[in-house]
Structures are given as structure tokens and as C-alpha cells.
Amino acid sequence: MDFEHADALNQAIRLLSLRHRARAAALLAPLGLYPGQEALLLELDRSGAMIQAQLSEALGCEPPSVTLMTRKLEATGHISRRPAPADKRASVVELTDSGRALVARIRELWRSLAEETTAGLSARTVAELPGLLKTLTDNVDTRQPRS
Amino acid sequence: MDFEHADALNQAIRLLSLRHRARAAALLAPLGLYPGQEALLLELDRSGAMIQAQLSEALGCEPPSVTLMTRKLEATGHISRRPAPADKRASVVELTDSGRALVARIRELWRSLAEETTAGLSARTVAELPGLLKTLTDNVDTRQPRS
């Protein structure tokens, strides 16, 4: 691959990150959320209560990031944390009623963001997009390789 | 679009951002660079000396971000800043010799990162990828619409 093409690709990924995140931030702001927090709430909604280490794994970010995110979402009342019964080190995190109500609104925002993002693309391209992006992600993923 | 697909897409974009940036960080670290700085150096190499406002536009980030990045890159000796002759508000930024030498190494890293990222994809998919990502980016770009 020549440098021009490589640069176009890397830069396109960088700019997509910036813009998609900025757009998500704008949509989430009216809900009092910052981008990243929605991922945590959606994960709890998908998979139910879990421990912070599991959240870290599911979200693909490091434990200290989870510590701060959970602290803030607890402060805003959307999640609760309680000691795990069988492991005194661990904290079980789960959605509160307020958190569940918020998830319903996030889901709507999430649908419209995805539609906005893929405007003008063929149905087929849109259908293949998540898999394509996951391939790219796995290619550069240096976290412990898939089991 | 149903929520599952929308969520898969948004999450894929978020994870690609995290992983691609992390991989770039790992590659750039031996050069003493943090991700984001390479974009500034490459832009100066592409387009020559320019003012910070133009850098802000070219990089797609806000002026305060450029202030900090230029300050750090100046401190490490890769760029220089001098007052613009015709406008006392502005600073002209340009590569130093050290910066130019670094760009040569960045270009190599950049090629191998792009190849790593697109491993296993068809040549055609790889060729179309930058344009596809740019479409997505433009779709969610809320900065001043293209002129």
C-alpha cells in the first residue's frame, strides 16, 4: 500500500472517531450523559447486573476508567453499586429505575444516530458495515487475543 | 433500522476508535509521540508552514487543542513557531529539521498500521474504505458544512 492511501485510511478513522463521538455527545447531552456512559448503561441493560471487571471486559476499557464512570453514574442515580456477596473485593453494578428509564431514551437516540451515520449508503453496505468495522478492530486489537 | 443493528454499528465505531488509537499510540511511543501529534506533523509535511487556525481546520480539532499540541511539539523540538509577519495575532508553525526527520519515520509506521488494519480484506474493499469512512464522517459532521 502506498503512503497516500495508508494516510487517507488512518486519517479517515481518526476523523470518524472525532465526529461520531462529537455527534453522540450532542445527542446525549440533553439526557445529562457524556459519551461512553451510554455504553455502560446499554451493557447493563443487555446483560444484567455484573461486576466491574466484567464491565471493563465488555466495554473494552481499563478498570480505572470503569471506576470513574461507575462513580459518576452512581452519583447521578442511574446505577447502584453494592458489595458482591461471595467476593469481598468485588462490586456488583446494576441499573436503577432511573437508569432503566434512561436506557429507553438512549435506545431511540442510538437508532437515529446510526441512521444518520449511514445516510446515503446502500442497504447492503449498511448491513455489512458492523462486520467490516469489527474486522478492522480485531486486526489492531492488542488486548488479549480472542479465546 | 432496528436497535440491535444500530447498536452494533455505534459500538463498532466506538471500539474501532479505541483500538486503532491504542495501536497507533503503541507504534508512536518509540518516537516519543502521542497519538494526534503525528497528524499535525504529517499535515505540516503535506501542506508546508501554516498558521494555527489553518491547522485547526485541517486537523478537525479546536483551537485550544492546537495550542497545547503545538506547545508540546515545540518543546520537543519538532516544530517552530514564530509571529506571522502580516498579522500580529497569528503564529506561523513549521517543521524543524528534527521534525522533518521524524516525519520520514512516521510515514513508515503509518503504512504498516494501515496494512495491519486492513489485513484479510479484499483489495477492492481496501480501496473503497477511505471513501466509505469519509461518507460516514461527513454524515455526522456538525462543523460548518462543506463550502
Add this chain to the structure above:
DNA sequence: CGGATAATGTTATGCGCATAACTAACTTGT
């Protein structure tokens, strides 16, 4: 001209993310 408006850049502050260093608690091996 000269006053309003726009543009350049900076500081202050805050968020998500990271790594490093640490404590506390669980698990394993002999």
C-alpha cells in the same frame, strides 16, 4: 476616520481514556 464586529490565540476547566503503583481479598501449591 472610528466604533462595532470578527478572527487569532490563550487560559481554565472537565470528560473519557490510558498506565503505574498500591491495597485488600481470593486461590493455588506444596
Add this chain to the structure above:
DNA sequence: ACAAGTTAGTTATGCGCATAACATTATCCG
């Protein structure tokens, strides 16, 4: 049963990014 190693979580710190508020300089217009 206990030392050694592992795992869960936190604190401290630093980076890139953002917005808001501000000072300085340019420009535009009546």
C-alpha cells in the same frame, strides 16, 4: 496451613479532545 501468586478495585497522573471566557489584533462600515 501458609507463603506465593493472582485478581478486583482504587488513587494519582498525564494525554487528546471539548467548551467557555478572555485579551489582542484585524477588518468592515457608516
